[in-house]
Amino acid sequence: MTNIITCIGRFHVSAAVCDAGAWASQRLNAHLKLLHVLDKSEYPIKGDLTGKIGLGSQEHLLDELTVLEEKHSKLAREHGKYMLEAAERRVREDGAKDISTLQRHGSLVETLMELEDETRLLVMGRRSAEHDNAAHPIGSNLENVIRTIHKPILIVLSKFSPPNCFMIAFDGSPTAQKALDMVAGSPLLKGLPCHLIMVCSGTDERKAQLESAFDKLVSAGFDVTQKTLEGKVEAALGTYQKENQIDLMVMGAYGHSRIRQFLAGSNTTAMLRTSDIPLLLLR
Numbered sequence: 217m218t219n220i221i222t223c224i225g226r227f228h229v230s231a232a233v234c235d236a237g238a239w240a241s242q243r244l245n246a247h248l249k250l251l252h253v254l255d256k257s258e259y260p261i262k263g264d265l266t267g268k269i270g271l272g273s274q275e276h277l278l279d280e281l282t283v284l285e286e287k288h289s290k291l292a293r294e295h296g297k298y299m300l301e302a303a304e305r306r307v308r309e310d311g312a313k314d315i316s317t318l319q320r321h322g323s324l325v326e327t328l329m330e331l332e333d334e335t336r337l338l339v340m341g342r343r344s345a346e347h348d349n350a351a352h353p354i355g356s357n358l359e360n361v362i363r364t365i366h367k368p369i370l371i372v373l374s375k376f377s378p379p380n381c382f383m384i385a386f387d388g389s390p391t392a393q394k395a396l397d398m399v400a401g402s403p404l405l406k407g408l409p410c411h412l413i414m415v416c417s418g419t420d421e422r423k424a425q426l427e428s429a430f431d432k433l434v435s436a437g438f439d440v441t442q443k444t445l446e447g448k449v450e451a452a453l454g455t456y457q458k459e460n461q462i463d464l465m466v467m468g469a470y471g472h473s474r475i476r477q478f479l480a481g482s483n484t485t486a487m488l489r490t491s492d493i494p495l496l497l498l499r
Contacts, residue, residue: 220246229341230341232372233339234250234303239378242312243404243405248314249317251327254293255324300317325364338365338370340358342371362469371488383465387415405466410441414445462493464494469497
């Protein structure tokens with residue numbers, strides 16, 4: 217588990233993904249791997265067209281289509297290599313030193329699953345509102361990755377700047393406790409002011425959980441502000457983030473409480489689509 221895997225794609229967020237990957241690799245002193253995947257559904261390998269044309273079709277038509285697809289795939293590979301070269305130049309300018317590039321042909325999710333054992337942090341970009349569409353408002357690849365890969369995922373928008381402070385959305389669940397431990401034990405966010413936020417009714421049990429989490433972070437050397445909020449999770453977190461100029465939100469994904477309902481259902485898409493700051497999802 218040694219690499220920062222940074223996904224370089226076709227969308228305008230690739231520069232931000234590079235900047236975030238370079239920042240994380242320096243904070244963690246970890247190898248940065250720039251990954252570009254040619255999706256097999258868009259760029260079929262040679263021979264994939266066989267059988268796609270019905271019985272009775274002319275052989276020359278299949279041959280012509282095969283030639284066109286091969287040219288398309290070749291151009292896509294060359295474009296991908298160009299993007300990786302440009303990405304490597306950018307991360308070096310950002311200060312990253314230990315870098316490699318990798319181009320794969322296949323499914324992004326399947327590729328990331330193959331690389332999961334060597335992944336310490338995954339960095340991906342999210343489309344902004346003007347690039348959304350009704351079918352996949354955050355991008356189907358990103359949503360599938362979030363649900364499949366059990367590694368920390370840093371999700372950035374069209375621009376990335378190193379955060380000056382961060383916020384932990386904490387609900388006291390085992391998943392949130394694990395996320396808290398990961399933050400406390402990692403150099404990624406050390407030295408940054410932390411806002412520890414719980415959205416709940418403020419029961420004694422919840423207050424005790426929040427105090428325990430506060431003590432753990434303080435013991436790990438963090439400067440922590442703790443706060444209990446009421447209301448709907450998404451709205452409460454969003455309002456607090458804007459009022460306090462938070463520039464990174466940390467969440468334990470797929471817990472067993474309101475945060476889980478917030479992340480596992482339609483609110484996952486809503487948060488990813490509406491958030492105007494990077495999200496660090498921890499599993």
